[in-house]
Every structure is written in C-alpha cells, then in structure tokens.
Amino acid sequence: MQTENYLIRKPSLEKLFNDLIGGGKTIYAPKAKGDLALFSDVKTYSDITEDYIVTANSAKLVVFPRTEKLFSYHKSKEKTEITDAAGSTFPDVVLWGTRPCDAAAFIPLTDTFNGDYKDIIFNNRRERVFLISFSCSRSDEYCFCTSVNSGPGNTSGSDILFTKLSGGDYLAEVITPKGQLLVSENSDLFETKSEEDKEQQLAVVATRFNQVEIQAKLQNLFENPVWDDKSRACLGCGSCAYVCPVCSCFDIQDEAHGNKGTRLRCWDSCGFGLFTLHTSGHNPRETQGARWRQRILHKFLYVPNKSKIAGCVGCGRCSRSCPADINILDTLTSL
Amino acid sequence: MTEFEPKIIAFVCNWCTYAGADLTGTSRIKYAQNVKIIRFPCTGRIDFMLLLKSFGEGADGIIVSGCHPNDCHYTSGNFHARRRWIMFRGLLDMLGIDVRRIQYSWVSAAEGFKWADIVNSTVNTIRELGPYTEYEKVAGYLEKEANQ
C-alpha cells in the first residue's frame, strides 16, 4: 500500500499508549537502566525513555525469545502426552520505540525462519507483533544503517513510523494495512495529512561502505589475515550475536524433570568455540579468527547471495556491546 | 487441605553420617519420614551445584552432614567442605536464598540420636517456613508461563 501521512500531537502519544494497554496489548518499549535503554515489558507510559540512540538489547526477543519452549511431555504408565508449543496462545505485542534499523531487521529475520521449513511458532509470534517505530534524530559513530540499504527515517518493516517535528508533535507515516487499521480505530488522535518536511528532522548517518562491493570482495577473502588481525582481542563471548537484531542461530536443549520435561530453543552464537565443536573433538572453526570470518561472511555474503538483502541492518549494537571493542565497521572498511 | 509435608534431601558422607543414620534405624529410634538420603563418599565430594539442583527440583529443605572435624575418613575432606559451605552460605545469603533451609551438621557413626534430632528439628524448621514457593516460582517458570 502507499504510505499515508498524518499528524499526531505529543499528548496524543500517551493516549495511544494507554489505549493499546487498555486493549490488552503487551507493549515492549525502551526503558532506562543505568546508562542503557532496554526493550522491556512496559505498563506505564512514563517508564518509557526517549534518551537512546538504540536500545542495548534488540527487539528480536518478542519473536525469537532467548529461550523458547518447543514442546513439553508428560509420561505416565499408560501413555506419553506431548504438548506442542505451536498450539499455545501467543501475546499481541506492540513494539513501541523501535528504530528504523530495528524494524528493518524483521525482514531478514523472518526470511530465516521461512526457508525450507516454515517455523510455526516464529510466524505465530510475528503475526501478532505491531511495530511503532520512531525515526532517529541522533546517531553515533557506531551507526551505519545507510550503508546497508536502510536509514534514520526508513519505513521498511514498521507498521507506523513517527518522526518528531520541530514543534514537538509527530509526523505519522502509516505503512501497512495493520497500521491503517490502528489509525482508523484511533481516528480522534490522528489529524489529516501533514505537509512537514521529514528529512530535516533526521540524523545524518554517513555512508561508510558499499554493500555490493563488500559482497563482491568477500567472494575471494576466505583465506585472509584480516580475520585473525581484526579478531585478536575477541574474548569468545556471544554478546555481539545476542544483541544483534538479525542473528538467529539457536541450540536445542532438553530439560527433563522425572517423568516430564521440555524441549527448548535457546540462542546460540558463532563466537562460541563450542558452536562448531564435533563429537570427535575436531573443531572446523578452531580459532576466534575463523569464527569472526563466519560472522562477517554470513551477514555480508551468504545471506545476500540467498535473499538479496544483507544480514545486517547497521544498528551497531555488536560494536557497542563488545567488551573488547571489536568494531564491525573497522573490519568491513579494511577489507 | 492436607498439612504441608516438607520435602527434604540429605547429602551425607558414607563413613560417619550414613552409618549414624543406620544406627538410628537399628536402635529403633523414630524420626520424621520427610528425608531422602543420598550417600556420598565424603562431604568434600558434595558439590554446591547438587544443592541448587535439589531446590530446582522442588526440595523445601536440605541437610548436609558428615564426619566431625578430625574424623574424616580421608583426613581433610570435611575441612575443605567446611570452607566451601562458609563461602556458599554467604553467597546464598547475599542472593536472598533462605539459608535457614539448609542445615549443616557433623554426625558420627555413633550418634544415632543426634541424627534423629537433626532430622526432626530440620523438618520442624521447614514446616514453619512453609514450602519454598519463591524458588519454585523461579524453577517452575517454564511450566507456568505459556512462554517467555
């Protein structure tokens, strides 16, 4: 559908929030914790912070939680009962305050879970998520959304995108039919078409590299000293993957308690040595250099080869959270 | 509603407390039936993670018991254990895990009466404290919530 523009007054935002809560929605929004902002289950409008470039954790947790129950079983003398988690009722979630990069990340993430196998649980969750994004008026040295086909005012992935205008009110761009439905249900809050110039309000994010060129270069860079050089300080933790809004690798764990138990899908990271360790003891990715290469190649070569878009949205979370200050831009711009 | 019956796990060493508990039985001393005894070679072998597992699996209380100081079959296992329990207890206390739910004791092979007394008094303490619902809530998270 074509994007439709509206104006929403600042006080109406709170009213919209309260209406959504009143309508039984679960709202995840940025909440301050020390110097950080974290997407958290928020019940009160005043708990939301506006002081963040991006949150420390990513919004993927609402569709791909860190621990997801796949099924549970209960054994008795007569039979074994299995309850498939795909049949559970998933919550209606509103993601409030996602950035355009966060929203854009839902596209490659949804692709991953809809390859040969269509993941029922993921899709059930995804269908129930409504994205209310806010454009970026600030950026920092870690941001590079404009280099990966996104930008501080990009609409892809969002249902509605708010952009704060100089007067303090918001331009509302309604992108999807779902968004349109919300506007019509709350028509008293949305005023007709705004002629405001959105571009002036947006942060300037310089283009740092050309994604197509990077993809071409990576074809022939499997054996290259850059991987060891740039990952030397890597501590082998999974923080880059866990804060990444696109990373979707998982591990299956069973938790058994007597005659009952659950099978769980848990986040995993290519940064861990155990990720590729074989039963024999052989590890095809023996060093952090090989693991760092996998991370870059996956996002900038394998994913774009398969689905045309990069497996990265340029939010910069991985670099911000890295305890050893390994910066993904550093690697990409040095290729 | 039936009265709350505490579920208690006892981790005991083979050489002293287990033999002591045996003596309680052969001496026909009656004591509370709430305890499931798990025998170990030595208190030095009792990993703190086993205690966590007990709470995780629904225990309301735990008893850890072995040889008196200087009586260890392996000379120093209980001395090591004692240091570990001092540190572990401090950490649990910091975390708000109720340390009253874990009873440590030295019970020798000759102390059948003492074993009965330890069990009875622990059962009474736990009965007063009630079921460990705070921990159960955390442990039973996956079953109760539809999903996270």
Place this chain on the structure above:
Amino acid sequence: MSELIKKAAALLESKSVQVVIGYGKGTGNRTRTIFATQVTECENLIFDSRCVQNLAVYLTKLEIKKLGKPAIVAPVPVLRSILQLAVENQITESDLVILGITSESELIDFESFAAIETFLTTHKIEIEEKYTKTIDAIKAMPVAERFAYWVKELESCFKCYACRGACPLCYCTRCTVDDNQPQWISVASHPLGNLEWHIMRAMHLAGRCTDCEACYNACPMGIPIHLLTKSMLQDVADNFGSYGPSLDKQNTLSSFKPDDKESFIR
C-alpha cells in the same frame, strides 16, 4: 608514554618477546587492546584512566599464545590477576615480560612474581565505600525481597557469557555450564538458569577473584554481578583473614585450617 613505547619497541627489537599486549585507541573515546608484533606498531600504545580492560585475560587464550612470548602492559588490576594466575600455576616467570605501570603512567620493572607480591602489599584490594554500602543495603533487605531483587536484576541476562570471557580467571577450556551430560545447571537462559549460572560463576571465583570488575564492565546488560564477587571477598576476609593472591598461600577453597570458625554447623 614515550617510555612505555620505547621499552615495548626495545623488547620486540631484541626479540625478547614476540608480541606486546597493551592498550591503544578504540572506537570514539574507548580504548582497545592492541597486540603489537612489529616495532612500528608500538607507536600506538597508550595508557590513561580509560584503560580498564583486564589484559591478563589474554595470557591464557590459545590465539594469543600462538603469537609467541608476550610482554604485557600491567596496571595494578592486571598485576593482581597475573599473580593469581601464577598462584594457580597457569603461568611461569619465563612465560612473559611484565610492563608494570602505575596510574601516573610510571613504569615499574618486575623481575619475579615475588616482586609483584611485594609491590601489591602497598596496593591492597579495597572495596570502595559505594559498593560496601550497596552490599549492606541489599543484605539488610528481608530475605524474600532480596531474592526478588536478584531475580529481577538477573532477568535481563541472556547468557552471552561476556562475564566469563572477560574474566582472567575463567580460563577453563570447557566450562561446567556448557556440559549437558550430565547437565549440572540449566543451560537455557530463564530465571532458574540465570540464577544458577551466576551462583556457579561466583562460587568458582570464591577466594580467587581479585576484584578487577572486568565481568561487570563486559556485561552488555549492565547487571551488577560484581556485587556478588565483592560480597564474597568480604566473606573471605571476615572468615579467613585477608584476601588477595599470595605465592605462599593456596586459594581459600583449596586449603583449610583445622580451626576454621563457623557458627552454623550443628
């Protein structure tokens, strides 16, 4: 600073070491670890108050060991970790060259681990008042409230193990939490799994932790896990005298005294 650079360059020049592990400029105002293998790279070495990452963590990493013998820039927290690694027989004196450095950027030579220990007697681990106050406040809460406080704090943990990765003393090649046959503690990240992980991590550092705060600095979710290890340091001091590594003393939990005192064993 030029002295540090000169010294590092000389070490590489004379082939006394193959790599210098030190601090360099990072993203924005951050610093990051650099691994200088060429004399010219020593130019990039810096040292100031922003250099807080504990470099001792790299002494036991496979990838760094492969580079050859290291010289390591060592402010006080790194010296403490080096000494603790020595106590645990993870490094020997001939394994490395220590470029000791004070907070005023003065270089100090350490010919032996014993020299580090002597130096550290005047730089004892002290838990800052702001932390002792927080710990006291937590301990003053009723037990159920304290438990709720920690469950809430640990809620945002997603088990990326940055705390483990950044800790110089978490050098095991295979961590207990990664074992699933048997599964000692819940591998998954949920309230129980998170609680068990942080208990395990703290217990395995009991009497070993040198209070460098690397775990807290590494946590992407800002969880105050250093309060647990700090609280345990206090417990070590209260129950067994002083804390901090010492070459002629074994770790708190690897040793004992027949007359260790406690008040809770019946």
